[in-house]
Amino acid sequence: MAKIQMVDLKTQYEKIKGEVNAGIQEVIDNSAFINGPQVKAFASELADYNKVKYTITCGNGTDALQIAMMTFDFQPGDEVIVPAFTYIATVEVIALLKLKPVFIDVTNDTFQMDIDQLNAKISHKTVAIIPVHLFGQCSNMDTILEVAREYNLKVIEDTAQAIGAEYTFKNKSKRMAGTMGDIGITSFFPSKNLGCFGDGGAIFTNDDLLAQKLRMIANHGQKQKYYHDSIGVNSRLDTLQAAILRVKLKYLDEYSSARNEVARKYDTAFEGHTNIISPSRVQNSTHVFHQYTLKIEGADRDDLKNYLSEKGVPSMVYYPVPVHLQNAYRNYGYVEGDFPVAESLCKKVLSLPIHTEMVDEDQKFIIETIKNYF
Numbered sequence: 043m044a045k046i047q048m049v050d051l052k053t054q055y056e057k058i059k060g061e062v063n064a065g066i067q068e069v070i071d072n073s074a075f076i077n078g079p080q081v082k083a084f085a086s087e088l089a090d091y092n093k094v095k096y097t098i099t100c101g102n103g104t105d106a107l108q109i110a111m112m113t114f115d116f117q118p119g120d121e122v123i124v125p126a127f128t129y130i131a132t133v134e135v136i137a138l139l140k141l142k143p144v145f146i147d148v149t150n151d152t153f154q155m156d157i158d159q160l161n162a163k164i165s166h167k168t169v170a171i172i173p174v175h176l177f178g179q180c181s182n183m184d185t186i187l188e189v190a191r192e193y194n195l196k197v198i199e200d201t202a203q204a205i206g207a208e209y210t211f212k213n214k215s216k217r218m219a220g221t222m223g224d225i226g227i228t229s230f231f232p233s234k235n236l237g238c239f240g241d242g243g244a245i246f247t248n249d250d251l252l253a254q255k256l257r258m259i260a261n262h263g264q265k266q267k268y269y270h271d272s273i274g275v276n277s278r279l280d281t282l283q284a285a286i287l288r289v290k291l292k293y294l295d296e297y298s299s300a301r302n303e304v305a306r307k308y309d310t311a312f313e314g315h316t317n318i319i320s321p322s323r324v325q326n327s328t329h330v331f332h333q334y335t336l337k338i339e340g341a342d343r344d345d346l347k348n349y350l351s352e353k354g355v356p357s358m359v360y361y362p363v364p365v366h367l368q369n370a371y372r373n374y375g376y377v378e379g380d381f382p383v384a385e386s387l388c389k390k391v392l393s394l395p396i397h398t399e400m401v402d403e404d405q406k407f408i409i410e411t412i413k414n415y416f
């Protein structure tokens with residue numbers, strides 16, 4: 043049996059090698075390495091997939107978040123509401139732009155922003171909410187958009203982990219993750235659900251003016267070459283990456299189904315177990331299972347992780363420390379106990395291998411090994 047991996051990008055590549063290699067070769071033959079035709083083509087295909095008016099590609103997901111926030115006229119000290127349980131990038135760009143992250147706890151079952159606490163977080167300085175569609179399913183966008191409308195706040199969706207998830211509103215209309223707020227962003231980091239062979243990112247919006255601004259900021263603040271209307275950044279998706287992504291986008295739905303199949307088998311295997319709690323599904327969103335994240339109850343998560351590692355089963359802790367307790371963010375004055383659910387999740391969560399090429403034999407071994415620990 044080959045070594046089990048968290049994500050098997052090699053086998054995934056083997057299955058689409060012909061198409062991917064042809065795409066790469068075409069870029070090299072044309073040598074338009076920056077802003078080649080594949081970049082535009084990919085942006086337009088991804089916009090169609092997401093049923094969104096504009097898709098602006100950029101260098102990575104963190105840049106995408108930064109560009110999104112630079113688009114609005116936020117002032118230093120303005121407050122942005124963001125979950126305490128997320129990847130650091132979401133908060134990093136808030137801090138870099140001298141805005142103030144205002145953390146909000148998440149729910150213990152779905153790991154999403156706890157919308158019941160949203161109103162209490164809003165002050166006269168609040169300018170935006172950043173829901174993070176963590177692990178592959180959407181936050182409660184009905185409520186988040188309602189609150190945003192009521193207080194005139196911008197909504198920037200962090201869809202780095204949930205590309206392809208679909209949200210159903212209370213009125214039954216459906217929208218893709220990343221296309222519901224003012225702006226949505228995603229990442230094409232190799233292990234993300236739609237990953238390239240390096241770094242890449244994209245920004246989504248349905249707003250004409252925002253699209254213009256986003257494009258301008260991502261390109262040194264210029265609309266016309268060498269005329270700079272605003273301070274911008276240099277953030278581009280390489281043509282080579284776009285060529286690869288054009289191929290992989292065609293398989294994205296298939297990949298999401300494969301991930302769901304793996305998740306379903308884990309669900310079944312751990313059903314009713316007292317120590318192993320499977321991830322809950324939210325009602326209004328499909329799940330694309332960027333991660334399959336267990337909660338370990340009544341046992342030492344780290345000890346289990348070491349045990350699994352010794353037996354050849356990799357697992358990961360996303361995330362071991364909540365953002366408000368990270369050293370770099372201590373100056374905001376938060377202390378232990380401020381976000382009890384995020385803090386408790388950091389001690390309990392364990393993400394299992396999940397990817398598009400999981401074979402039954404491997405998954406059975408993973409499940410058996412975990413159960414044998416207890």
Ligand SMILES: *Cc1c(COP(=O)(O)O)cnc(C)c1O
Nearest residue numbers: 102103104129131202203229231
């Ligand atoms: C991966 C990720 C990002 C950042 O994407 P990069 O392309 O690595 O910069 C941002 N937010 C979340 C939730 C992520 O998972």
